[in-house]
Amino acid sequence: MKKVLITGSSGILGTELSIRLNELFDVLALPKSSSKNFLDITDFNMMYSIFKNFDPDFVINCAAFTNVDSCELNKQIARNVNVKGLMNLLKCMSKNSKMIHISTDYVFNGKDGNYKENDMKEPINYYGKTKLEADNLLMGSNSNYLIIRPNVLYSSNLSKNNHFLSWVVNSLKDKTEINVVNDQISNPVYVSDLVEVILSSLLVEYNGVYHFGSEDVISRYDFALLISKIFKLDENLINPIKTSDLKQIAKRPKKSFLNCNKIISDLNIDLYPTEYSLMRIYNS
Numbered sequence: 037m038k039k040v041l042i043t044g045s046s047g048i049l050g051t052e053l054s055i056r057l058n059e060l061f062d063v064l065a066l067p068k069s070s071s072k073n074f075l076d077i078t079d080f081n082m083m084y085s086i087f088k089n090f091d092p093d094f095v096i097n098c099a100a101f102t103n104v105d106s107c108e109l110n111k112q113i114a115r116n117v118n119v120k121g122l123m124n125l126l127k128c129m130s131k132n133s134k135m136i137h138i139s140t141d142y143v144f145n146g147k148d149g150n151y152k153e154n155d156m157k158e159p160i161n162y163y164g165k166t167k168l169e170a171d172n173l174l175m176g177s178n179s180n181y182l183i184i185r186p187n188v189l190y191s192s193n194l195s196k197n198n199h200f201l202s203w204v205v206n207s208l209k210d211k212t213e214i215n216v217v218n219d220q221i222s223n224p225v226y227v228s229d230l231v232e233v234i235l236s237s238l239l240v241e242y243n244g245v246y247h248f249g250s251e252d253v254i255s256r257y258d259f260a261l262l263i264s265k266i267f268k269l270d271e272n273l274i275n276p277i278k279t280s281d282l283k284q285i286a287k288r289p290k291k292s293f294l295n296c297n298k299i300i301s302d303l304n305i306d307l308y309p310t311e312y313s314l315m316r317i318y319n320s
């Protein structure tokens with residue numbers, strides 16, 4: 037049985053990925069914070085001893101410092117996790133193992149949208165800068181690698197307000213008004229679909245960089261309206277606002293939707309419409 041190490045296993049992606057891959061592989065899924073088995077990717081010595089004992093065939097790096105505003109305020113920590121953490125992993129991996137790393141649409145400036153894998157990168161916040169540096173580090177290394185670059189992630193786990201869907205559903209259920217930007221446009225990703233793409237990369241060899249998103253391109257505001265429709269919640273609680281109204285610490289790219297033609301043709305997959313993915317979550 038092939039061995040898979042998953043870092044950041046308690047995050048939005050790491051949680052679902054660990055459950056799914058456990059069915060098929062020998063998985064070591066390590067969260068950052070736990071009472072017993074855990075992994076801080078900035079701690080080289082800790083990582084070295086884990087690799088000595090487990091020696092994975094695949095490393096899936098789901099660990100990241102993802103709070104975009106906190107990255108702006110804590111630049112050193114952001115770079116330590118998002119860049120040096122990856123560097124540590126690469127140093128510990130054996131030559132025959134493969135790194136699967138997760139990038140982000142935030143490597144683009146968001147002026148045009150519909151970005152292809154080789155389009156110019158120009159991150160406008162520190163989070164995006166660290167993620168781009170990590171992508172470049174991996175591409176310049178001798179490692180066997182796959183970089184998947186998704187858009188906004190959402191999952192069926194609505195217990196924590198750690199992604200857009202759970203925040204909207206839980207707020208509307210509580211009858212709380214929410215302000216949602218209508219000028220940030222993306223093709224959001226249902227995390228289960230991303231998990232299946234990652235799974236297929238463990239079964240069929242493909243390398244390089246791949247964009248992954250949903251079929252449709254949608255503003256955060258329209259996404260929230262769609263959520264309220266599918267989950268039968270009150271859309272009148274959703275107010276449209278502009279990104280500039282939020283006065284956030286870090287700048288946000290406006291049109292960061294990704295062109296996914298490469299993954300559609302190379303993997304022979306279909307992208308799903310967001311409405312269909314939301315229906316699947318609602319019905320489950």
Ligand SMILES: NC(=O)c1ccc[n+]([C@@H]2O[C@H](COP(=O)([O-])OP(=O)(O)OC[C@H]3O[C@@H](n4cnc5c(N)ncnc54)[C@H](OP(=O)(O)O)[C@@H]3O)[C@@H](O)[C@H]2O)c1
Pocket residue numbers: 043044045046047048049050067068069075076077078097098099100101102103117121138139140141167186187188189190198
């Ligand atoms: N969420 C999105 O909308 C989105 C969009 C595009 C790309 N991505 C990318 O997708 C990947 C997965 O993101 P996600 O949404 O699952 O993020 P997430 O929910 O924030 O999970 C990230 C995980 O990394 C862990 N972590 C942080 N510092 C660490 C360290 N030093 N060592 C080990 N683990 C550490 C966190 O643990 P603690 O919680 O214990 O700190 C957390 O469990 C990331 O690379 C992210 O950049 C995400």
